[in-house]
Amino acid sequence: MEIGFLGLGIMGKAMSVNLLKNGFKVTVWNRTLSKCNELVALGASVGETPAEVVKKCKINIAMLSDPAAALSVVFDKDGVLEQICGKCYIDMSTVDPDTSCKISEAITSKGGHFLEAPVSGSKQPAETGQLVILAAGEKALYEEAIPAFNVLGKKSFFLGQVGNGAKMKLVVNVIMGSMMNAFSEGLVLADRSGLNPHDLLDVLDLGAIANPMFRGKGPAMLQDNYSPAFPLKHQQKDMRLALALGDENAVSMPVAAAANEAFKKARSMGLEDLDFSAVFETMKILKHKS
Numbered sequence: 001m002e003i004g005f006l007g008l009g010i011m012g013k014a015m016s017v018n019l020l021k022n023g024f025k026v027t028v029w030n031r032t033l034s035k036c037n038e039l040v041a042l043g044a045s046v047g048e049t050p051a052e053v054v055k056k057c058k059i060n061i062a063m064l065s066d067p068a069a070a071l072s073v074v075f076d077k078d079g080v081l082e083q084i085c086g087k088c089y090i091d092m093s094t095v096d097p098d099t100s101c102k103i104s105e106a107i108t109s110k111g112g113h114f115l116e117a118p119v120s121g122s123k124q125p126a127e128t129g130q131l132v133i134l135a136a137g138e139k140a141l142y143e144e145a146i147p148a149f150n151v152l153g154k155k156s157f158f159l160g161q162v163g164n165g166a167k168m169k170l171v172v173n174v175i176m177g178s179m180m181n182a183f184s185e186g187l188v189l190a191d192r193s194g195l196n197p198h199d200l201l202d203v204l205d206l207g208a209i210a211n212p213m214f215r216g217k218g219p220a221m222l223q224d225n226y227s228p229a230f231p232l233k234h235q236q237k238d239m240r241l242a243l244a245l246g247d248e249n250a251v252s253m254p255v256a257a258a259a260n261e262a263f264k265k266a267r268s269m270g271l272e273d274l275d276f277s278a279v280f281e282t283m284k285i286l287k288h289k290s
């Protein structure tokens with residue numbers, strides 16, 4: 001199966017490498033075209049524009065930063081829409097349900113097929129094919145994409161109509177962002193009250209709230225290492241979009257709102273391209289001021 005892949009950031013690069021290594025033919029495109037070179041060295045072809053990729057490939061996957069990027073790649077000149085008739089488009093970016101529905105409507109009205117399929121799991125799961133895929137939209141396309149999903153992920157869910165995948169992803173990530181804030185506060189509290197935060201990591205890891213995120217990120221955070229796996233700007237985007245979903249549904253979300261403020265503070269400190277665990281730095285600043 002030949003797959004078109006649009007967007008070679010942290011996730012898209014890892015996912016397309018994985019597809020290539022598992023025997024798929026892949027044609028890639030990235031806004032900054034030079035990022036395609038590494039994939040070419042592994043056997044990928046390059047399209048000069050999204051339209052050129054879609055013209056060549058029946059199944060096309062996008063992994064783009066945010067709603068603006070997702071819309072631009074579809075609707076702009078030389079975009080996906082120009083060649084979508086009879087072709088398939090799977091948007092795996094994390095966007096809001098309205099963006100996903102807008103893309104779906106445009107694609108299907110031009111005779112294309114659409115699936116949204118955002119993922120849970122970060123850089124390492126993308127590299128090792130351990131993502132959790134949250135698909136919604138055209139069921140027949142979901143079934144057609146299963147061989148690719150089996151390479152990219154450890155489990156795929158089909159969640160029904162377009163928008164449900166986006167919603168599920170935002171619910172998961174609003175919980176994750178709030179957890180990262182609680183974890184960071186706990187690390188600061190341990191330190192300031194005279195405990196060794198490394199001991200806290202060991203205690204947490206043996207108890208009821210042990211989880212891969214605390215286990216994976218904690219030691220690096222204590223060394224001020226925020227090498228980006230999941231950039232903070234994207235986590236804050238997800239908080240913002242999840243809070244908007246809360247607004248729409250009259251769901252009070254004070255914990256998530258406070259966590260969002262901390263991520264915004266981190267962005268204002270210039271930390272947006274670091275890993276989202278860098279929100280810890282906002283609390284260390286507060287600590288030093290008090």
Ligand SMILES: NC(=O)C1=CN([C@@H]2O[C@H](COP(=O)(O)OP(=O)(O)OC[C@H]3O[C@@H](n4cnc5c(N)ncnc54)[C@H](OP(=O)(O)O)[C@@H]3O)[C@@H](O)[C@H]2O)C=CC1
Pocket residue numbers: 007008009010011012030031032033035063064065066068069072073092093094095119120121122123229230231234235
């Ligand atoms: N990193 C992670 O752990 C995870 C990320 N996600 C989600 O996956 C998506 C991608 O994340 P990630 O790979 O980390 O992000 P990156 O920031 O590493 O990559 C973003 C990609 O989007 C492209 N892009 C940005 N703006 C535009 C635009 N206006 N037009 C065209 N292309 C554009 C970038 O192109 P260029 O190279 O030219 O800048 C790049 O290819 C996001 O929605 C994120 O929330 C989901 C799960 C985990």
Ligand SMILES: O=CC(=O)O
Pocket residue numbers: 119120121122173230
């Ligand atoms: O969206 C980020 C993730 O780790 O999942």
